[in-house]
Amino acid sequence: MHLFTVGVNHTTAPIDVRENVAFQNEKLGHALRDLSMHGIHEAAILSTCNRTEVYCNTENPQKALEWLAQYHKLQPQNIQPYMYTLPSQESVKHAFRVASGLDSMVLGEAQILGQMKQAVKIAENAGTLGTLLHKLFQRTFTVAKEVRTATNIGASSISMAAASVKLAQRIFGSLHNQKVLFIGAGEMIELCAEHFATHQPKSITVANRTLERGNAIAQGIGGDAILLADLPDRLSEFDIVITSTASQLPILGLGMVERAIKTRKHRPIFMVDLAVPRDIEPEVGELDDIFLYTVDDLASVVQEGLVNRQEAATQAEAIIELRVENFMQWLKTRDSVPTIRALRDQAERYRRNELEKAQKMIARGEDPTLVLESLSNALTNKLLHGPSHALSNMQGDNHEQLESLLRQLYQLNNQ
Missing domain, CATH: 3.40.50.720 (NAD(P)-binding Rossmann-like Domain)
Structure with a gap:
């Protein structure tokens, strides 16, 4: 999974640039479906008076920038100086800060949260909200609620x-x-x-x-x-x-x-x-x-009343930092899923092969005790062959690192 945010906001682009990349809500669904035809199948677009941002799951965020320019009939080089591309952890933190009102022109304003929820609903209806973005925005809304509840970020805010x-x-x-x-x-x-x-x-x-x-x-x-x-x-x-x-x-x-x-x-x-x-x-x-x-x-x-909200903003940033770490842990777990699945599939193949051999031996009338002994030995050898072979062929620091990892994996440190 490759999470990116590509966009412009009131701090990076003047209004005469932002208005050229803005979207009408009623046209967002069509825009998202068009984006999916350009190789980005999981995406959501947040477009307000202060920002236009594309949240997407893609290996090549440049595609999102090129699509944004093409969709609005602009030259990419004309908007690129004003754009930001935020990868993975930065993207998660940005989403949390935006929904919490920390990235708004009006620090602590609450309207952006409703706008983000509407953008997510449009993406969901357009069929471009996959597992990654769904999880991201659900966490985003939870964090925004926590920030509002635990701090006074909205106090003294001038809309x-x-x-x-x-x-x-x-x-x-x-x-x-x-x-x-x-x-x-x-x-x-x-x-x-x-x-x-x-x-x-x-x-x-x-x-x-x-x-x-x-x-x-x-x-x-x-x-x-x-x-x-x-x-x-x-x-x-x-x-x-x-x-x-x-x-x-x-x-x-x-x-x-x-x-x-x-x-x-x-x-x-x-x-x-x-x-x-x-x-x-x-x-x-x-x-x-x-x-x-x-x-x-x-x-x-x-900005009037900003001083009264600065302390709350500091508290909000601390909450967000912690929640970003939690989300990144989930993301790492999701990235490990293919490897875990492949490991389990291989173990399942070993089990089936040895089980078939054991069933044939029993059908031939062989002693079940000896068959079970053979089955357990064969499974043990196959499951341990890979790590044992790798450890035997490693040298120097790599050998020490692998040995330490294997001891940790198999809980051998105290044996």
């Missing part, structure tokens, strides 16, 4: 949603007179909407592809819903815009925003784009009356 509110307050002060627009209807938008609603803005509107899902969020916080198709005519109404969709193309283009600013007579708009790929064209941020922030721009805000 992306809370960070968006803090930034808005820095610009507008009180939010009571502001009209807020949320674009999308996923988990991130739902969290943001709940955070903003507690500050009682003047109005809350949710724009989504379908009114049904938009209304499901809006009604719970006293807002209303509109369609994405309404945005060109309605955008100018809003002072704050928070967007997070799974669209592969921008929702808000430069032209649409320019028209909105003109209609607003240059009253500023605060925008937070939490999507990867981005929902708002980067050029929008160059407009004088627009305050545009991406997930990467929120980094300084979400």
Whole structure:
């Protein structure tokens, strides 16, 4: 078994690189099946706003990098400088740290665990979750739960949603007179909407592809819903815009925003784009009356309260180190299975051969006591021939090492 993790995250790649290798959840199953056709039959893909990672069982992790580039129609050399390839033990530790919130932009954030569980479920449904990855992720979820229970890693944690509110307050002060627009209807938008609603803005509107899902969020916080198709005519109404969709193309283009600013007579708009790929064209941020922030721009805000979580992070790292060792022991045991099976198969062949000889001797009327004596001698000689022959032909340090190993295996040290 050869475990590898190949990917990029917020520490190795800027958002304009990450958005080029991101996956939509609804397309992950197809992507995994496509990957399996490229020689990697056991794999799971974790794709969030901060990372895209391929966890796989393969002898050649370069295949995963080449596939990632090919799938997204990129040149491998254009993304390779931002990629990391983590083998075996490093891969296990990385998975444990990610699920525990230690590798997140927001130290200790809990949302990543749910995202990882969803990625595993998709891989399982796609048929690409084999023995190794199944065991890895089950252990990962157990470790993440242990870290949450045994430490205060989640205490004082500022989520992306809370960070968006803090930034808005820095610009507008009180939010009571502001009209807020949320674009999308996923988990991130739902969290943001709940955070903003507690500050009682003047109005809350949710724009989504379908009114049904938009209304499901809006009604719970006293807002209303509109369609994405309404945005060109309605955008100018809003002072704050928070967007997070799974669209592969921008929702808000430069032209649409320019028209909105003109209609607003240059009253500023605060925008937070939490999507990867981005929902708002980067050029929008160059407009004088627009305050545009991406997930990467929120980094300084979400670090608030970090000092309070550092001690918990140290405790979490210690837990993870121990659990990584435990997993690696299991992995070594799994690697020994073919050898153990081969050893047992050979012993079984010896047993059957000698048993057949003994049965024939008894059928010929030979003394059963002598037959059993012959059977036991033959089995003993065959089972010990290999190690005895090897020991007789070894010299120097190799002889001493083999002799010591045989004494350990056969428990001869005290004889």
